Amino acid sequence: MSQMSERRKFILGTARAVGLAGIGALIWSSVLEESLHASLLLRPPGALEEKEFLKTCIKCGLCVSACPYDTLMLAAPGDKKPLGTPFFNARDIPCYMCEDIPCVPVCPTGALDEASVSEGDILAIAKARMGVAVVDPYACIAFWGIQCDACYRACPLLDEAIVLEYAKNERTGKHAFLKPVVVQDKCTGCGMCEHACITDKASIFVLPLDVGLGRAGDHYVKGWDKKDQQRVKNAQGGTTQTEISKQSALDSLNDDAGLFE
Amino acid sequence: MRYLIARRVSQIGILALYGAAHIWGLKILEGNLSSSLLLGSVPLSDPFAVLQMFVSGSIITMDIFLGALIITIFYGLVGGRMFCSWVCPVNMVTDAANFLRRKLGIAQVQKRVYMSRNIRFWILGLALVLSFLMGLSAFEFISPISILHRGLIFGMGFGFSVVLIIFFFDLLVHENGWCGYVCPLGGFYSLIGRFSFLRVRHNVDNCTECMQCKEVCPEKEVLFMVSKFSETVNMGACTNCARCIEVCGDDALNFSIRNYLN
Numbered sequence: 001m002s003q004m005s006e007r008r009k010f011i012l013g014t015a016r017a018v019g020l021a022g023i024g025a026l027i028w029s030s031v032l033e034e035s036l037h038a039s040l041l042l043r044p045p046g047a048l049e050e051k052e053f054l055k056t057c058i059k060c061g062l063c064v065s066a067c068p069y070d071t072l073m074l075a076a077p078g079d080k081k082p083l084g085t086p087f088f089n090a091r092d093i094p095c096y097m098c099e100d101i102p103c104v105p106v107c108p109t110g111a112l113d114e115a116s117v118s119e120g121d122i123l124a125i126a127k128a129r130m131g132v133a134v135v136d137p138y139a140c141i142a143f144w145g146i147q148c149d150a151c152y153r154a155c156p157l158l159d160e161a162i163v164l165e166y167a168k169n170e171r172t173g174k175h176a177f178l179k180p181v182v183v184q185d186k187c188t189g190c191g192m193c194e195h196a197c198i199t200d201k202a203s204i205f206v207l208p209l210d211v212g213l214g215r216a217g218d219h220y221v222k223g224w225d226k227k228d229q230q231r232v233k234n235a236q237g238g239t240t241q242t243e244i245s246k247q248s249a250l251d252s253l254n255d256d257a258g259l260f261e
Numbered sequence: 262m263r264y265l266i267a268r269r270v271s272q273i274g275i276l277a278l279y280g281a282a283h284i285w286g287l288k289i290l291e292g293n294l295s296s297s298l299l300l301g302s303v304p305l306s307d308p309f310a311v312l313q314m315f316v317s318g319s320i321i322t323m324d325i326f327l328g329a330l331i332i333t334i335f336y337g338l339v340g341g342r343m344f345c346s347w348v349c350p351v352n353m354v355t356d357a358a359n360f361l362r363r364k365l366g367i368a369q370v371q372k373r374v375y376m377s378r379n380i381r382f383w384i385l386g387l388a389l390v391l392s393f394l395m396g397l398s399a400f401e402f403i404s405p406i407s408i409l410h411r412g413l414i415f416g417m418g419f420g421f422s423v424v425l426i427i428f429f430f431d432l433l434v435h436e437n438g439w440c441g442y443v444c445p446l447g448g449f450y451s452l453i454g455r456f457s458f459l460r461v462r463h464n465v466d467n468c469t470e471c472m473q474c475k476e477v478c479p480e481k482e483v484l485f486m487v488s489k490f491s492e493t494v495n496m497g498a499c500t501n502c503a504r505c506i507e508v509c510g511d512d513a514l515n516f517s518i519r520n521y522l523n
Contacts, residue, residue, distance in 0.1 A: 021383055029391055032402055055319040055397045058310055059407065060296035061415050065283045074411055076418025083402050084295075084411055108296050108304055108324040109314070 038080055039211055041087045042189060044072055045095065045128035046104045046117040050208070057111035059084030063103035069096050072103060090131075090191020090206045097125045097156045097190050126157060131189030131206040132213055133162070133182045139203035142179055145169045151180050151204045154196030161186040162193060180204065184213065264503035271347045279414045294348070294410050295401065296325060304328035309388075309449040313398035316389050333453055341454030345440060345447050346502035350410050354424055355440050358431035359479075367433065374435050378482070378498070381448035388445055405439075406446055437479040440500075447500075455497030461505060462517035465491045474505035474514060493519050 004012075036054060044063050047053050063086050064072040071093045075081035088095060101123050104112045117127050133151075137143040155162045162180050169175040180193075182204075191206045206212075218235035222228035239245070244252050278290040279297070288301040296306040306328030315321055336344060346352055362368065384400075391399035401407060405423045412420035427439045440447055463486050470488040475481050483496040484505065506514045 017383070021387055024384070025387055025391060028387065028399065028403070029395060032391070032395060032397070032399060035402060036397070051396070052319075055317050056314070058296045058306065058314065058325060058398075059401060059411065060292040061283070061411065062292045062296070062298065064415060065286075065291055074415040076412055076416050076420050077408060077423060078419035084407055106298075108292075108298075108306065108322060108328065110320065110322050 046112040062106040066102040090194040094191035094195040128188040150196045151193035154192045313392040317392040341457035342450045346500040385445035451497035460493040460519045467513035477504045
């Protein structure tokens with residue numbers, strides 16, 4: 001092999017370094033991408049929306065130390081959650097919804113947003129939206145007709161976030177169902193119900209908002225509800241183009257092209 | 262030995278204060294090395310973490326901006342890269358690996374692996390690029406320093422595996438491999454601390470050229486002046502660990518204040 005020129009050496013060396021950095025970047029970003037895809041976790045009260053939260057939380061654990069019930073934990077390797085970020089497991093220890101919310105004001109980065117859990121200048125934990133409770137009506141024994149109101153009684157917003165729906169038990173003809181129903185715009189996601197649930201595996205459990213809630217979209221509106229008009233105020237017009245909607249409805253029906261061949 | 266003891270007291274003491282704050286609510290030093298609260302009022306934040314947050318597009322609050330500024334000013338003016346050898350808990354792991362490596366004589370049976378000291382700066386750059394592209398603090402989600410430190414205070418999980426990787430990497434693959442070559446936080450502090458005042462000073466008049474200082478130094482390049490001329494150790498990579506001072510039997514190395522005037 002002939003001697004390489006200095007210029008060629010420099011270019012090759014630079015290319016090699018950039019290539020190595022590229023390998024590193026690919027491995028690193030795929031590790032990050034994977035490790036951040038843990039959607040089933042509950043954040044402390046006042047947490048920003050998940051993507052913003054991951055960006056803003058500095059993982060200092062001040063919220064964890066501030067929690068008087070040891071509810072909050074920092075995700076360690078093996079928890080399969082974004083490393084170092086605070087979360088809680090409602091079945092083990094739920095959020096007890098302290099009135100002075102000690103975990104939120106200590107946050108140095110604003111990842112836990114004090115304003116989102118305040119009414120004016122006063123902290124209001126009932127505004128927290130950590131998740132939403134969901135009932136499995138097939139496992140919940142109240143839906144079987146057996147009397148249980150553990151979740152209803154455990155709820156810190158008694159008779160607000162969980163209400164009991166009465167229905168006649170047709171099987172016996174003389175008993176009532178007392179079915180727990182979650183009022184979604186009151187539920188804070190504290191998980192006291194999940195903690196209190198008496199079934200083997202909780203039949204009422206808290207899911208993160210974006211997992212636990214559906215969305216009707218702008219196509220449907222409650223015509224009988226003035227407030228619901230507001231929801232679709234900013235609805236975008238526009239129609240969907242499909243194979244048969246290219247023509248007008250009448251033309252499409254009358255179109256016999258290819259029908260008699 | 263006194264500097265070694267002082268370093269261990271500092272490293273373990275800081276951990277103990279964080280631990281006491283978390284377990285007993287002792288409000289001297291709360292939080293962890295990413296961000297903490299000194300005496301319940303003074304914010305202290307990891308400037309590298311805050312820089313990544315800034316690059317990722319997160320809003321920087323006054324608290325962490327001030328915290329990062331305080332830390333930057335302290336290491337920038339006073340300590341240099343002192344974080345690495347006086348605060349960081351990984352130092353105890355790599356020191357242990359290094360100790361064992363020397364005792365077992367692993368270097369004698371091992372083929373020499375070449376690594377560049379600049380790897381850490383590439384990783385540092387990558388951390389910022391990835392933070393920008395992915396919109397999150399890239400290094401903070403994988404940092405073994407945070408995993409170990411957080412783990413000791415808040416619960417370890419499987420974090421020990423990461424610590425073991427570093428231990429065996431330093432023991433079997435490369436001397437001082439993690440702290441001296443790979444760790445971007447060390448690289449970051451060596452950039453911040455390059456102009457700081459507290460420095461080791463070499464006095465060539467006392468030097469007997471035994472070269473024991475270069476033997477123990479984890480960043481050997483910084484001691485290039487030993488046996489040649491008297492000067493303070495000015496390179497940012499020096500962690501002020503004082504191992505060279507302790508090993509020198511001839512009083513040719515000592516802490517001193519850097520003199521910018523001549």
